[in-house]
Amino acid sequence: MNILLTGATGFVGSRLADLLLHRTSHQLTSAVRRQGTVVCGQEVVVDSLNADTDWSKAVLNQEVVIHAAARAHVMSDQSSDPIEEYRKVNVEGTLNLARQSVEAGVQRFVYISSIKVNGEQTAPGKPFTERDAPAPSDPYGVSKMEAEEGLMELARNTELEVVIVRPPLVYGPGAKGNFASMLNLVTRQLPLPLGSVNNKRSLVALDNLVDLIITCVEHPAAANQVFLVSDGQDVSTTELFRAVARAMGKSSRLLPIPASVLVIGAAVLGKKAVAQRLLGSLQVDISKARDLLDWEPPLSPEEGLLRAVERHVD
Known part of the structure; x- marks a missing residue:
């Protein structure tokens, strides 16, 4: 399967690219801003991520697009209009890529969203589910929600299959x-x-998130679905x-x-x-991924933490 990955040099994207290249038979192309950025595999240079980006070369002959690139959540945003800055990249840029994917005949579009679409806090013992009404409370969460809505509308009106993954806090080697x-x-x-x-909080180890993303690429039942993801054990x-x-x-x-x-x-x-x-508490229910995709987190939280702290151990 031919796969285009955006955000291939980021925290999640770099690990995803590594596993796709070395543990699957898929053919990976990474969208990068500068030539020679990726260590191995094919790459295509795309200078920006907005409503005007030309993706025609990048999406040519691709069967799946995994969209992990985004304007990341900024704790102290100094821009005069934060929501519009997020929208330029996370909404307009995402939907532009998705529309060009449709034109190129891409079959599936896997979008890495955020649990912030659901909200910031849950009552203990009442985790978020995919059925909950979105309730984002900051510009980043709002932009992710609007991108999701646009993608699902595109899926309803075209042959493109859309899969949305909403992770909570992701931890692993190199996490910031x-x-x-x-x-x-x-x-x-x-x-x-x-x-x-x-309190109780859900987290997800980097390798658990990447494993679910790869499952969403391959599993027929993932088409046009939203999935929450975590380690399956809250702390x-x-x-x-x-x-x-x-x-x-x-x-x-x-x-x-x-x-x-x-x-x-x-x-x-x-x-x-x-x-x-x-x-505060923020819990997510991963029953849907378990039931529909027969997916289980491959790493326990203990294994995930050992990998995450490796470089910090004396």
């Missing part, structure tokens, strides 16, 4: 953002007031910090401060968003 910050905190072994957090923030410390061979220094006190302290300091990520 919140996971990298947590590794740094554990490495420094600073006392942290996170010893009594009883509290306290459990996560302790598990990371064990994987790194370090002790966790977590002080048992009540979460209610932390919420008040975060509000006083203007850090409500940080408190929500650390103290």
